[in-house]
Amino acid sequence: MEEQKTVQTKLNTEVTIAGVTFKNPVMTASGTFGSGMEYGEFVDLNKLGAVVTKGVANVPWPGNPTPRVTETYGGMLNAIGLQNPGIDVFIERDLEFLKQYDTKVIVNVCGKSVEDYLEVVERLSDEAVDMLEINVSCPNVKEGAIAFGQKADALYDITSQIKKVAAQPVIMKLSPNVTDITEMAKAAEAAGADALSMINTITGMKIDIHRRKFALANKTGGMSGPAIKPVAVRMVYQTAQAVKIPIIGMGGIANAEDAIEFLLAGATAVSIGAMNFINPYTTVETVQGIEDYMRQYQITDIKELIGAVQ
């Protein structure tokens, strides 16, 4: 009897996206968490809904010159330029590392041409990967990436090509640097995307007035951190109204309150990005904080919160 009672009062924090069930909706935003090795020193990766890896391409990319990061008011700009060791090393090292953990693995895929993306997606088909996140929205590389994410027809085309070869469900990561993000979302959905993640960083610039130079070697960078959260929440809300596929929401989430705001706006899951840099325990604290919130408001199933804003 006792046991049955505990089961009944247990909180259900599980969410399902494209048939993949996550133990909770808290993930890591690509590029802020490596493949989990570095933050595994601070948090138990088993407690996360998923680890979303740093973007990986078919070959190693050196990324941009430094300085690559700079602080802005309540946030930061980065222009890393998708430095990555290439898919071979990634499979041998990063995916092997992640196999030790009871968490879902979402691999972020980047490329300069459609062929680059397809090569990585195909290489991952037999690997222990739960979902693919296609980065068509990095503002910091000149070729590819963003070029596919700012025009609805180009996004439709790459999404449908990837869907043809992908063994895992496909998440398209959308750029906020567009006139109407719902148009992009609808194009991805029409092309067969299984889910969306949003938002990638907002293109920005900072100038050092004392040196009269750009703060970043790349001149522009992607803005992230708490300062962008209202923009992200608005875009998630609008997109949730426009499409039926699930949304993974992100943009400046610092704690459970922020995460719940995204869920209420219509996100099925959330990712923690820049705030990992400020507080390496943010992910697990958010998981805990969501449970506390559910208890406080007597919510037994987290799905009750998704899109529940009135």
Place this chain on the structure above:
Amino acid sequence: MGKRKETASVQKQTCIAPGIYDMWINTTLAKEAKPGQFINVYPEDSSTLLPRPISICEADGDQNKLRIVYRTAGKGTTEFSKYREGKDIAILGTLGNGFPLDKAKGKKCFLMGGGIGIPPMVQLAKKLHEQGDCEIQIIVGYRDADLFLQKDLEKYGRVYVATEDGSVGSKGNVMDTIRENRLSADVIYACGPMPMLRAIKKFAEANNMEAYISLEERMACGVGACLGCVCKTTHKDHHSHVNNARVCTDGPVFEAKEVDI
């Protein structure tokens, strides 16, 4: 215990030269601190989110005390400079690899610090002195007569001073001091501005010396995840596979010949 973020407390803080602050922090991180490592210090003001990486000047593991000496450069460090005894301070550490002490055994060493690169030389000199079996020559460069930490350094070895305006010691930089005093060594440990480190790299190569230099770069996470603070390496490093080592975790100390600066 591994890297961790904790709320520590300020034991005391003094201004030791214009814009240069000397803070002792009560923290168990002191036990793990190695010379050349750094800690991330987090401002309270949430408009300045990112941690400030600050090198460890001195560590007393028995007393759980860590000392940082830093220059106020912006909003974050200005906030820190106002902290007084008992103030909570959020720190993460200990970070980075630190200087290789074993390379000094049986050798003549230069410990070279320029400006705000001087602080890590204190703990390094102290540990090399404790280790023994090496000759310690400390060469420090300042802008002007507002010297700092030279008294601390004198406890562990002969100190040579250079000032840009010539008001104390040799006029010029640390390289001028070496020439003026006809100093020689087998191994160099250095921290300072990039032009100084470039000169040391050239000097070490020309004289067939080993040199370990501590690099600085704009950082975000400090733990190797964000790939913000990379430096060009001569060989493909184990992590990036693209000649881009992370200053925060693969460094900040690199053998000079391994990096392209």
